[in-house]
Amino acid sequence: MSFQVTLKTSGKQFTVSEDETLLEAALRQGINLPYGCKNGACGSCKGKVLEGQVSHGQHSQSALSSADETAGGTLFCCAHPESDLLIEAREVQGAGDLAIRKVPCRVNTITKPSADVAILQLQLPAAERFQFLAGQYLEFLLKDGQRRAYSIANAPDQEGPLELHIRHLPGGLFTDFVFGAVSPALKEKDILRFEGPLGSFFLREDSKKPIIFVAAGTGFAPIKSIIEQMQAKKMKRPIQLYWGGRRPGDLYLNDLCQTWEKEMSNFKYIPVISDALAEDVWQGRTGFVHQAVMADHPSLKEFQVYACGAPVMVNAAREDFSSQCHLPEEEFFADSFTSAADLATN
Structure with missing residues (x-):
C-alpha cells in the first residue's frame, strides 16, 4: 500500500x-x-x-x-x-541536479594532523568526474552492507583527490580500520567504494547576508569546503568562523585558518577551547563554541548560520540562536556528525 x-x-x-x-x-x-x-x-x-x-x-x-x-x-x-x-516542510533549492552515484576510489594518502584525526585523500578513476556541492558528504559502502558517512573537505572545483577528515572513535567499525586498531588496517592504494553526493548542507548563494560558520572538531571539514569555494569564486560576503575543540590540538588545521584570515579581507577566525589544560598555555577564547557566538552577537537577525559537528552542539546552537539571538529558523543550516551512540539517547 x-x-x-x-x-x-x-x-x-x-x-x-x-x-x-x-x-x-x-x-x-x-x-x-x-x-x-x-x-x-x-x-x-x-x-x-x-x-x-x-x-x-x-x-x-x-x-x-x-x-x-x-x-x-x-x-x-x-x-x-x-x-x-x-x-x-522546507524545500531545498539547488541540490536536485546532481546525480547520486556509486563510485570506486583508491586511497592516495593517509596523514594524521593530530593523534585522533586522519585526513584521507581519495583518487577517483581517471575518467571519473564526481560532481558535488561544497559542504555535501559521501557514504562509504562497507563489505557487510553497512555505511559510514563523511563530509568532503575540499572545494568542488579543485583538481585532484577528494579530501575527508576522519576522527577516531575507539570501537568504531570504520575509524578503527582507518587508525589501525584492527587488522588488516586501511593503507594507501586500498580500493574503497562510496555513494554520493548526499546532504543539504551547502551554501545558499542567493543570499547576501553575512555568514557565521560554527564548527566543532571535524565538523570543520564541510565548512572548509564551503570557505575554499567562496574564496575561489571571490565571494565578498562577510565570513566569521568559530571553530571549537576541547583542547588546542583539536583545531588540527589552525594554521590554515590563520592563513585564510591573512588572505581574505572578509574573513575572521575565532578559535574556542572548552577544556584546556595548564600545559596547553591557551590564551584564546574559552567555553562552548556556540556560546562564544552568542556573546559576540546578541542579535543574529541579519545573519545566516552554518553549523557542523556533534548533535549536542548543533542542537544547542539551533535552539539558543533562535530563542535568545532571534536567528530566523530558515537561516540556520546544519550537518550533524552522528554515531551509533547518538541514537542511544532514546
Missing part, C-alpha cells in the same frame, strides 16, 4: 510506500527536503504533520522529543506513513 503526501507551502505531492520513510520517498521523486544524518539523530529534517498519521522508527529524543511528537513534529528520515498526509 502507498500513501499520498502533500507539501502545504508548495502544493507538491509525492507517494510513499509503507516500507520507506517520507524522506526516502521525497528524494526518490525529486523533492528535496533538508536532511543530515538520515538516522534520526540530528533533527535537520524536522517538520510537521498537519493532517494524517505517521509512525516513527528509532530516533534521538534530542532530535524529536515526545512533546514535539505530540504537537505534530516529525523527523521525515524515520517517519513512515499510516495514511495520506499534509505536511509542513
